[in-house]
Amino acid sequence: MEQRQLGGAGIRVSAVGLGTGGQWGGRVDQEGAIAILWAALDAGVTYVDTADIYGTWYRGTSTAEEMLGEALQGIRHRVVLGTKGCQAVGPGPNQRGSSRGHLMQALEQSLRRLRTDYVDLYQVHQYDPSTSDQETMRALDDMVSSGKVRYVGASNYPAWRITRCNGLAERYGWAPLVTTQAHYNLLEREAENELLPMCRALGVGLLPYFPLANGLLAGRYAPGSPPPADSRAAAFERTRRYLARYATPEGYAALARLDAWAAARGHTLAELAIAWLLAQPAVSCVITGASAAWQIQANAEAAQWQLSAGELGEIDHLLAPSAQEGR
Numbered sequence: 001m002e003q004r005q006l007g008g009a010g011i012r013v014s015a016v017g018l019g020t021g022g023q024w025g026g027r028v029d030q031e032g033a034i035a036i037l038w039a040a041l042d043a044g045v046t047y048v049d050t051a052d053i054y055g056t057w058y059r060g061t062s063t064a065e066e067m068l069g070e071a072l073q074g075i076r077h078r079v080v081l082g083t084k085g086c087q088a089v090g091p092g093p094n095q096r097g098s099s100r101g102h103l104m105q106a107l108e109q110s111l112r113r114l115r116t117d118y119v120d121l122y123q124v125h126q127y128d129p130s131t132s133d134q135e136t137m138r139a140l141d142d143m144v145s146s147g148k149v150r151y152v153g154a155s156n157y158p159a160w161r162i163t164r165c166n167g168l169a170e171r172y173g174w175a176p177l178v179t180t181q182a183h184y185n186l187l188e189r190e191a192e193n194e195l196l197p198m199c200r201a202l203g204v205g206l207l208p209y210f211p212l213a214n215g216l217l218a219g220r221y222a223p224g225s226p227p228p229a230d231s232r233a234a235a236f237e238r239t240r241r242y243l244a245r246y247a248t249p250e251g252y253a254a255l256a257r258l259d260a261w262a263a264a265r266g267h268t269l270a271e272l273a274i275a276w277l278l279a280q281p282a283v284s285c286v287i288t289g290a291s292a293a294w295q296i297q298a299n300a301e302a303a304q305w306q307l308s309a310g311e312l313g314e315i316d317h318l319l320a321p322s323a324q325e326g327r
């Protein structure tokens, strides 16, 4: 597996990573989680992504972090572990946000659930308009100084805010945001307007999420058919809402063109979706979610496919009609 620099950090991670967002807890049990993690490790995956809220939709506590903590017993050193805090973990006014008060508490809870004494990448899950960037960045720097966190990153931040945060970090000698996560895939290219240019200019690594558009870009759904019973769309209303946005007649037509193009080259649509992201400058690691071991193995394979500039142009051409309508 190709190893890439984790954005502005000195460490390297596998080009394809494992996500635990819409799968672990409820849809994937502990035994399944261990099988998926080991399949990922065997395929050369080293970056594993989670968050304090993943799995809370099943029973109110973070099953994903707890399951990962169990699965990582004895092998913690083999992964670069990323988690996140900021989203609401309870009804209280300080059980959310990127204040020093909440983030410090959220980190302690994550470490306890993950059964580790450090997180490699601690990410602020979304930007919090009610907390100053100074407060958040200073708190993140203290986490790094304490040794409980090695690097810090953002998620769902606008480009200007990362620019401001890293300006503060440079001025005060604080740990900078080395990465950011954003919704980015073949069908959703908003990140190309501001975020990717900022990432390239500032050396911030992009970790695209929803790389397979919740499975749509992996051929999980067909036009006119109900979602398969074992699919994420069958489990979650929000996935059905997501599909309603991208699984349009134009979207399916673009998928059919891309699928045929990939098949003619001996690849699947999912492999194309991942290889295309890996061809975008500034992408450090494509975090793919998997609800079965074979899925992460197949996704890891995609890292071997390197698309040429000419092929990227052909893909843009195949996407053009729906991409233009979507913008």
Ligand SMILES: NC(=O)c1ccc[n+]([C@@H]2O[C@H](COP(=O)([O-])OP(=O)(O)OC[C@H]3O[C@@H](n4cnc5c(N)ncnc54)[C@H](OP(=O)(O)O)[C@@H]3O)[C@@H](O)[C@H]2O)c1
Residues within 6 Å of the ligand: 018, 019, 020, 021, 022, 023, 049, 050, 125, 155, 156, 181, 182, 208, 209, 210, 211, 212, 213, 214, 215, 216, 218, 219, 220, 230, 231, 232, 233, 270, 287, 288, 289, 290, 291, 294, 295, 296, 298, 299
């Ligand atoms: N920072 C953020 O705000 C944020 C937001 C969302 C996600 N994330 C992170 O990004 C990760 C990836 O996103 P995601 O898991 O939500 O979406 P995704 O990677 O776009 O889609 C994952 C789904 O695609 C299907 N799939 C995966 N590999 C496949 C394969 N080889 N063949 C066929 N189907 C395949 C599976 O669907 P079925 O389960 O239906 O089989 C899987 O659950 C998350 O796990 C999470 O760690 C971060």
